[in-house]
Amino acid sequence: xxxxxxAVQEVGLRPTTQRIVNDFAxxxxxxxxxxxxxxxxxxxxxxxxxxxxxxxxNMFPSNIAGLPTWYTIRxxxxxxxxRKKEVDFLVAMNPETAREDVLTLPPGxxxxxxxxxKLNELRKDLVFYPVPFDKLMQPITSDAKLRRLVRNxxxxxxxxxxxxxxxxxxxxxxxxxxxxxxxxxEMNMSALKAGYDYAEAxxxxxxxxxxEPMNKTQGMxxxxxxxxxxxxxxxxxxxxxxxxxxxxxxxxxxxxxDYLKKYRRDPESGKTTYAVVQAEDELAALxxxxxxxWAGARAMTSTAGPGVSLMAEFAGLGYYAEVPAVIFxxxxxxxxxxxxxxxxxxxxxxxxVLSHGDTNHPLLLPSSVTECYTMAMEAFDLAExxxxxxxxxxxxxxxxxxxxxxPFEYPTxxxxxxxxxxxxxxxxxxxxxxxxxxxxxxxxxxxxPGDGMPSYFARGSGHNEQALYSERADDYTKNxxxxxxxxxxxxxxxxxxxxxxxxxxxxxxIAYGTTHWAIVESRDQxxxxxxxxxxxxxxxxxxxGEEINDFIDRHDRVYVVEQNRDAQMLxxxxxxxxxxxxLKLRSxxxxxxxPIDGRSVTTELLSQEGEPDLGPKxxxxxxxxxx
Amino acid sequence: MATPTQPxxxxxxxxxxxxxxxxxxxxxxxxxxxxxxxxxxxxxxxDSFWELGISPDxxxxxxxxxxxxxxxxxxxxxxxxxxxxxxxMPSVATGAVVANRKMIAIGVSGDxxxxxxxxxxxxxxxxxxxPMVYIIEDNGCYGLTKGQFSPTADLGSKLKTGVINDLPxxxxxxxxxxxGASFVARSFSGDPKQLKAxxxxxxxxxxTAMIDVLSPCVTFNDHEGSTKSYSYAKDxxxxxxxxxxxxxxxxxxxxxxPGTSTTVSLHDGSKIVLTKMTxxxxxxxxxxxxxxxxxxxxxNEFATGILxxxxxKPDFIDLLGLVDEPLAHLDESRTRPGKAALxxxxxxxx
Ligand SMILES: Cc1ncc(C[n+]2csc(CCOP(=O)(O)OP(=O)(O)O)c2C)c(N)n1
Ligand code: SF4
Numbered sequence: 001x002x003x004x005x006x007a008v009q010e011v012g013l014r015p016t017t018q019r020i021v022n023d024f025a026x027x028x029x030x031x032x033x034x035x036x037x038x039x040x041x042x043x044x045x046x047x048x049x050x051x052x053x054x055x056x057x058n059m060f061p062s063n064i065a066g067l068p069t070w071y072t073i074r075x076x077x078x079x080x081x082x083r084k085k086e087v088d089f090l091v092a093m094n095p096e097t098a099r100e101d102v103l104t105l106p107p108g109x110x111x112x113x114x115x116x117x118k119l120n121e122l123r124k125d126l127v128f129y130p131v132p133f134d135k136l137m138q139p140i141t142s143d144a145k146l147r148r149l150v151r152n153x154x155x156x157x158x159x160x161x162x163x164x165x166x167x168x169x170x171x172x173x174x175x176x177x178x179x180x181x182x183x184x185x186e187m188n189m190s191a192l193k194a195g196y197d198y199a200e201a202x203x204x205x206x207x208x209x210x211x212e213p214m215n216k217t218q219g220m221x222x223x224x225x226x227x228x229x230x231x232x233x234x235x236x237x238x239x240x241x242x243x244x245x246x247x248x249x250x251x252x253x254x255x256x257x258d259y260l261k262k263y264r265r266d267p268e269s270g271k272t273t274y275a276v277v278q279a280e281d282e283l284a285a286l287x288x289x290x291x292x293x294w295a296g297a298r299a300m301t302s303t304a305g306p307g308v309s310l311m312a313e314f315a316g317l318g319y320y321a322e323v324p325a326v327i328f329x330x331x332x333x334x335x336x337x338x339x340x341x342x343x344x345x346x347x348x349x350x351x352x353v354l355s356h357g358d359t360n361h362p363l364l365l366p367s368s369v370t371e372c373y374t375m376a377m378e379a380f381d382l383a384e385x386x387x388x389x390x391x392x393x394x395x396x397x398x399x400x401x402x403x404x405x406x407p408f409e410y411p412t413x414x415x416x417x418x419x420x421x422x423x424x425x426x427x428x429x430x431x432x433x434x435x436x437x438x439x440x441x442x443x444x445x446x447x448x449p450g451d452g453m454p455s456y457f458a459r460g461s462g463h464n465e466q467a468l469y470s471e472r473a474d475d476y477t478k479n480x481x482x483x484x485x486x487x488x489x490x491x492x493x494x495x496x497x498x499x500x501x502x503x504x505x506x507x508x509x510i511a512y513g514t515t516h517w518a519i520v521e522s523r524d525q526x527x528x529x530x531x532x533x534x535x536x537x538x539x540x541x542x543x544x545g546e547e548i549n550d551f552i553d554r555h556d557r558v559y560v561v562e563q564n565r566d567a568q569m570l571x572x573x574x575x576x577x578x579x580x581x582x583l584k585l586r587s588x589x590x591x592x593x594x595p596i597d598g599r600s601v602t603t604e605l606l607s608q609e610g611e612p613d614l615g616p617k618x619x620x621x622x623x624x625x626x627x
Numbered sequence: 628m629a630t631p632t633q634p635x636x637x638x639x640x641x642x643x644x645x646x647x648x649x650x651x652x653x654x655x656x657x658x659x660x661x662x663x664x665x666x667x668x669x670x671x672x673x674d675s676f677w678e679l680g681i682s683p684d685x686x687x688x689x690x691x692x693x694x695x696x697x698x699x700x701x702x703x704x705x706x707x708x709x710x711x712x713x714x715x716m717p718s719v720a721t722g723a724v725v726a727n728r729k730m731i732a733i734g735v736s737g738d739x740x741x742x743x744x745x746x747x748x749x750x751x752x753x754x755x756x757x758p759m760v761y762i763i764e765d766n767g768c769y770g771l772t773k774g775q776f777s778p779t780a781d782l783g784s785k786l787k788t789g790v791i792n793d794l795p796x797x798x799x800x801x802x803x804x805x806x807g808a809s810f811v812a813r814s815f816s817g818d819p820k821q822l823k824a825x826x827x828x829x830x831x832x833x834x835t836a837m838i839d840v841l842s843p844c845v846t847f848n849d850h851e852g853s854t855k856s857y858s859y860a861k862d863x864x865x866x867x868x869x870x871x872x873x874x875x876x877x878x879x880x881x882x883x884x885p886g887t888s889t890t891v892s893l894h895d896g897s898k899i900v901l902t903k904m905t906x907x908x909x910x911x912x913x914x915x916x917x918x919x920x921x922x923x924x925x926x927n928e929f930a931t932g933i934l935x936x937x938x939x940k941p942d943f944i945d946l947l948g949l950v951d952e953p954l955a956h957l958d959e960s961r962t963r964p965g966k967a968a969l970x971x972x973x974x975x976x977x
């Protein structure tokens with residue numbers, strides 16, 4: 001401890017003349033159920049409205065009220081929207097965690113806190129701004145419950161003053177957040193003003209953090225991945241939705257229900273062109289999706305790890321009976337119940353081979369809210385084209401946090417409904433064999449009830465090309481080999497990886513999903529701080545295509561970066577790749593339940609390269625202005 | 628069901644009202660044991676569909692896993708079949724029926740498939756009142772896995788190996804009534820007349836029609852001491868009433884005495900006529916039905932017939948408020964909202 005203490009004393013406070021513009025993270029520590037979400041989103045939105053790239057990450061407990069919650073808002077002139085590990089500006093509202101929150105801050109950070117907590121006594125190397133929240137709230141309302149809820153707007157007001165966040169933008173954001181609730185807007189505005197005025201009258205700015213207007217968010221939207229996926233599902237023409245509530249998935253079907261209600265009613269009859277069933281469990285949810293998919297509907301479900309585990313048997317049925325289905329897995333952390341409100345990429349391996357026997361499933365790997373939207377549509381196409389369940393592997397960070405994006409584009413390609421039997425095809429084929437590989441790609445033709453085409457008997461037990469029950473070894477192996485062929489075909493149909501070949505012969509990075517945002521930042525750090533160029537391949541799907549071989553061949557060593565303990569994607573790569581290529585692979589893993597950040601990747605990569613991470617060459621204290 | 632067009636029968640050929648011969652309703656050859664009760668039920672299913680003139684291509688036939696669940700392969704070859712996974716047919720049926728409300732769905736399950744592994748899905752199927760006929764081929768044991776007790780095995784019944792069942796049985800009919808099923812019946816595979824009448828009534832009902840059919844397993848559970856054997860069932864069957872079924876396309880010509888009969892009108896206009904056997908039995912009285920089931924069970928007897936019916940209860944499709952066309956057949960123009968919708972949504976996130 002003493003060594004650190006000494007260092008702390010030495011660094012001390014920064015000169016107040018220093019300015020760190022649009023490059024810092026604000027963390028609000030509250031108790032869940034205290035209504036801080038409005039205040040946090042108003043702050044996030046205000047900075048966004050000032051044209052400054054932002055991202056918001058909520059770290060919340062698995063509990064309804066009374067446990068600690070941290071909300072982090074990152075402003076980044078450079079547009080980094082991944083997590084930043086260091087907190088620069090703390091708003092300490094939770095007495096339970098305040099001490100630890102303050103003790104873990106880096107030197108030079110600023111703290112706005114509830115005055116009675118006396119946090120200023122804890123450290124000498126921080127800037128403290130005590131605010132008497134209760135006193136400021138007294139004139140605003142006498143209703144204790146309202147006071148508690150609106151109190152959070154006071155810190156928004158204080159921050160507005162301290163960080164130079166425009167009050168006009170705050171007001172605009174507040175109105176956006178609260179919609180038409182005039183009374184609520186009025187009261188929140190009073191609290192906001194009270195905070196602002198208090199800060200103006202009592203604080204001299206001692207920290208370097210400021211927001212200055214930019215023009216980097218013009219025309220953009222702020223959205224959570226689950227809402228984006230819901231929009232994608234609706235645009236993909238989903239007709240049957242079956243689901244069972246689970247964090248962090250629930251907000252996907254819930255958003256979808258809202259959109260469907262609004263946009264998918266028959267204009268004449270007022271009746272719905274969709275059905276949503278809240279199933280008795282995830283097993284039933286996938287059962288319903290499989291039943292609907294077999295009957296020809298575009299059907300989906302959404303869940304998280306525990307639900308996926310329950311779905312295993314039906315996933316195998318979908319694979320073997322060849323039934324289209326779309327399953328969203330909004331991954332969370334942990335085996336068993338684990339950490340239900342923390343993020344991870346921990347279901348990759350088990351989902352790729354979900355269910356017993358020789359079974360494998362295509363996975364889509366969205367890394368942005370935009371891809372949640374586009375991949376939802378791709379998933380429905382692929383499910384029908386490949387006639388099998390398709391898993392979309394999102395995660396809590398992507399699904400539930402707020403991300404910037406350009407407005408989504410209206411789809412230009414019509415639905416791809418795959419090989420559906422029609423009179424013409426039937427004539428050409430002569431005879432319908434549901435599981436006959438007519439085209440050599442492993443994908444047979446299918447009929448659906450009521451389409452006037454010949455029926456067939458779908459089953460999870462052994463069957464021949466005619467879909468008749470069979471236990472014959474030759475029928476079985478022929479069928480299984482065709483399914484392998486279909487998986488090969490899938491490789492060509494899945495979205496191709498994004499490749500940036502910047503360091504041929506040197507270091508390559510492979511990542512997927514939300515890990516992408518840490519990679520973007522880490523690559524910049526490696527380049528700026530070490531002059532180290534890296535190449536990057538971002539996976540968008542499993543099974544992998546040819547591109548991955550080429551990428552590995554062109555590099556000396558390749559780091560696979562992911563958010564799980566067991567290097568799950570690397571394990572899948574090991575199965576597919578030649579031994580020579582496997583030898584080039586290294587692993588960087590992050591599995592604490594918090595989103596992976598760029599600095600962690602940089603540090604770990606350098607350490608594996610045999611070099612210590614000395615941090616930024618030009619310390620972040622010196623980053624001035626917006627470049 | 629489509630309105631029948633009466634074709635002129637070719638001389639000597641037995642055809643139904645849509646011009647099909649019984650053979651059009653048959654399935655593949657059964658692979659179940661000779662004498663298995665399930666085979667007899669299959670035959671009655673074939674008869675019922677043929678007699679009602681339901682077009683086989685309008686039928687979804689589904690099942691779980693078990694000897695019983697194999698039987699959809701043995702009837703209605705032209706229908707759309709799905710032999711799913713053990714105990715989970717209700718969810719598959721729910722998805723399929725919701726996706727295509729025009730189809731007529733029949734599901735076949737076993738007492739293990741329903742009462743053990745599938746009891747959860749069974750419970751929720753009954754609650755939802757999904758329009759389908761749900762048959763439990765009830766032999767009190769697991770046939771396909773070689774004779775273990777199922778949850779409908781009666782207290783004190785004995786396995787071939789001498790093991791005695793010391794757990795109380797689940798009465799699937801009482802459970803279904805309790806859960807809100809709108810048509811609940813029990814019959815016996817060896818009673819072709821009653822079973823056929825019940826099946827036909829069930830097919831005309833809108834909502835879940837649950838039929839528990841005692842169906843002896845001749846290989847594992849048809850011996851002295853088994854309460855689900857042919858001899859026991861024959862001796863202890865207590866028909867509540869003589870069930871006659873009058874389809875909507877036939878006039879009521881059956882001779883019955885109004886003083887001792889009840890007529891229940893079904894959704895599509897057809898009628899069930901119950902001729903009283905023993906006592907005044909009103910199948911629309913839920914409490915009475917439950918009480919009667921309890922009492923007969925206490926006497927170690929099976930009440931057979933239509934035990935409970937609620938013809939006007941809204942089914943799951945009504946509750947969902949779906950468009951008339953099958954969801955599965957809606958094309959892109961109906962299911963992909965226009966650009967204005969997306970623009971409006973995007974605006975809300977600005
Ligand atoms: C998940 C799962 N567990 C166990 C089995 C094995 N199994 C197959 S059929 C069956 C019991 C069937 O009994 P029942 O439903 O009464 O039908 P019956 O064969 O008697 O007609 C069991 C346990 C299985 N197929 N799947
Ligand atoms: S084992 Fe029993 S239930 Fe199975 S087919 Fe044979 S008689 Fe029927």
